[in-house]
Each structure stands twice: as structure tokens, then as C-alpha cells.
Amino acid sequence: MRRTVSHLLAALLLIGGAPLGNADETAVAPARGKVLGYQISKHPEWFRESFLEIAEDAADAVREGKHFIVFFDSEGCPYCYKMIEENFKHSSYTNFIQTNFHAIPINIRGDREIGFS
Numbered sequence: 001m002r003r004t005v006s007h008l009l010a011a012l013l014l015i016g017g018a019p020l021g022n023a024d025e026t027a028v029a030p031a032r033g034k035v036l037g038y039q040i041s042k043h044p045e046w047f048r049e050s051f052l053e054i055a056e057d058a059a060d061a062v063r064e065g066k067h068f069i070v071f072f073d074s075e076g077c078p079y080c081y082k083m084i085e086e087n088f089k090h091s092s093y094t095n096f097i098q099t100n101f102h103a104i105p106i107n108i109r110g111d112r113e114i115g116f117s
Helices: 002-017 054-063 078-089 092-098
Strands: 067-073 101-107
Touching: 054 067, 054 101, 067 078, 067 092, 078 092
Parallel strands: 067 101
Antiparallel strands: none
């Protein structure tokens, strides 16, 4: 579990810091941090509120015979919006996910501390 979360965090850091486009010095770089297609979506009501003690959240899921999802998102991200709206809310498999998984949302730009043990 710890390795999976570490890989997810590393992937997010790599994606966020990777340069885009041509390395030509004469090119004008786009403004950093600007999100195109900004859309806000609320998490489904069946997502769980958490104190972000991830190990405890995962153990709770196992005790109930369920899998565990940590959904990293960013406010206004158009891809996160589509994932929430098209997969977690309005999909033919939404009930399957809700029945078989515990889902914890984490805003990657949020200020809540995450506990791992």
C-alpha cells in the first residue's frame, strides 16, 4: 500500500514539473499554473470523509471486504471533473464502484496533512 501511494505521488510530481513543448529559448512559455477548461465538480456523497490516516482507512476497507481508492484531484482540473462526473457519478458501473470500494478524495493542492504508517 505504501509503495502504491508513493508511486502515485511521484507520478504527480513528475507530471507537474515536466517541461512542455520545444526547449527553444526564443519560444514564449505559457503561464505556469493556468488551467484551461476550468470546471468544478463535487465528489459523490458516497466518498468518505477521512482524517487522512491512510493506513487506517485502508484497514477499514479490508475489514468490510472492500477495495480502497485514494482519488487525487485538483480543483478546477477538467480531467478530474470528467473522472468524477463520467465515472464516479454517471456511469453504468457507478453502483459497482460504490458497493465494492471505499473512496477517499485528496486535493493535491490542499493544506491537509496526510498520515502514513
